[in-house]
Amino acid sequence: MAKTSKAYLSDILKLNVSEPEFHWLIGxxxxxxxxxxxxxxxMTYSLCASKITNSPVTDFGSKDYKWKNYLEIQxxxxxxxxxxxxxxxxxxxxxxxxxxxxxxxxxxxxxELETFLKYLVLLPEPINFKFAAVEALRTNIASVFNAISQYxxxxxxxxxxxxxxxxxxxxxxxxxxxxxxxxxxKMANKDLARIISDYAHERWAASRDIDxxxxxxxSNFLEGNLIDDIARLFKSDDEREQKAATLVCFxxxxxxxxxxxxxxxxxxxxxxxxxxxxxxx
Numbered sequence: 354m355a356k357t358s359k360a361y362l363s364d365i366l367k368l369n370v371s372e373p374e375f376h377w378l379i380g381x382x383x384x385x386x387x388x389x390x391x392x393x394x395x396m397t398y399s400l401c402a403s404k405i406t407n408s409p410v411t412d413f414g415s416k417d418y419k420w421k422n423y424l425e426i427q428x429x430x431x432x433x434x435x436x437x438x439x440x441x442x443x444x445x446x447x448x449x450x451x452x453x454x455x456x457x458x459x460x461x462x463x464x465e466l467e468t469f470l471k472y473l474v475l476l477p478e479p480i481n482f483k484f485a486a487v488e489a490l491r492t493n494i495a496s497v498f499n500a501i502s503q504y505x506x507x508x509x510x511x512x513x514x515x516x517x518x519x520x521x522x523x524x525x526x527x528x529x530x531x532x533x534x535x536x537x538x539k540m541a542n543k544d545l546a547r548i549i550s551d552y553a554h555e556r557w558a559a560s561r562d563i564d565x566x567x568x569x570x571x572s573n574f575l576e577g578n579l580i581d582d583i584a585r586l587f588k589s590d591d592e593r594e595q596k597a598a599t600l601v602c603f604x605x606x607x608x609x610x611x612x613x614x615x616x617x618x619x620x621x622x623x624x625x626x627x628x629x630x631x632x633x634x
Contacts, residue, residue: 358475359445361418362438368412370431374405378435382442391453398439398457398465407432420475426504433468437475444477451481458485463497470500473507483511490520495527502534509536518545521570522552531566532632538570538604546574550582565597569631572605580609587617596620596634 367375381397410429413421424434440457443450458469470489473479486508489501501508502520509517517540524531531537549571556563568586571579586598599620602610614621623629 357441357445358420358477359438359441361415361420362434362441362475364414365410365412365424365429365434366431366438368414369408369410370405370435377404378438382439385439385443386446389449391450394439394443394450394453395457398436401432401435401439405432405435410434423474423504423506424472427471429472433472436465436468437472440469441476455482455484458482463494467496467500470497470507471505473501474505474510479507480511486511487516490516490523493527495529498523498527499529499533502529504533504535506535509540514540514542514544518542518548521545522548525552525564525567528564531564531569537631538572541570541573543574546571546579550578553582554578565591565593566631566634568597568601572601572610573607575601575605575607575609580613583610583613584617587613593634596623596629599624600629600631600634 363379366378370378378401381393381400385393385397408431410424410431413424413429415421440454444454458466461469466485466489469482470486473482473486476482486501489497492498502524508520512520521531521534521537521540524534549567553563553567565586568583571583575583583598583601586594586601589595589598595617598617599614602614603621603624605611620629
């Protein structure tokens with residue numbers, strides 16, 4: 354039987370914090386569950402920062418836990434895991450603590466909010482906290498925005514197409530690393546392709562550059578202006594733009610893309626051989 358998030362997070366903490374710290378946390382959670390007290394929850398969540406040494410997790414334990422690789426990629430800390438353990442523990446009991454946890458997130462400081470957003474998928478019924486994930490798209494604080502957008506599987510699982518498109522465009526606008534956004538091909542859609550073209554034309558009109566990675570979702574939506582846009586990339590003096598155009602067309606199933614590749618094939622062999630891809634562009 355697969356472990357719950359609460360059980361796995363408990364295992365991680367046992368491996369990475371001192372015995373007194375672990376016993377304090379387990380005891381505090383047991384007290385919350387026994388009292389069913391919102392006050393006890395808030396107190397414990399706040400005390401984690403002073404009771405748990407904040408250090409990188411070095412042993413992620415169980416190999417069969419589905420979020421193990423994600424925790425490693427996010428370089429989870431003991432304080433982050435402690436906070437998510439507390440929330441997972443109370444939420445597993447049902448709806449008693451749903452509103453208190455939702456309220457807790459609304460008053461969280463920046464660091465607490467980043468933790469919550471990064472590990473939102475580990476909580477029972479993550480959909481119940483979508484309001485916080487969507488709200489994070491409106492921030493101009495890069496670390497908060499990146500907590501929901503970078504590496505995070507939550508947006509592709511729970512966002513609407515419009516919300517995901519908003520996130521992708523905001524990442525480009527904030528000049529964040531687009532390589533770190535997962536499931537781009539899966540979430541690609543016609544509206545996003547149009548938005549990308551419109552945004553590119555605005556940037557070009559203002560004589561501003563565009564990250565060549567920005568074009569990644571347009572492969573299967575090449576029509577109208579987008580065909581001309583990709584042709585423009587092929588003709589660019591910037592080699593990365595040429596390579597991006599090649600990747601866009603190579604991964605497309607449209608005749609227009611293949612026609613462009615027949616004309617502009619400088620980097621095609623590298624893509625065919627696997628030496629050039631979106632990860633190393």
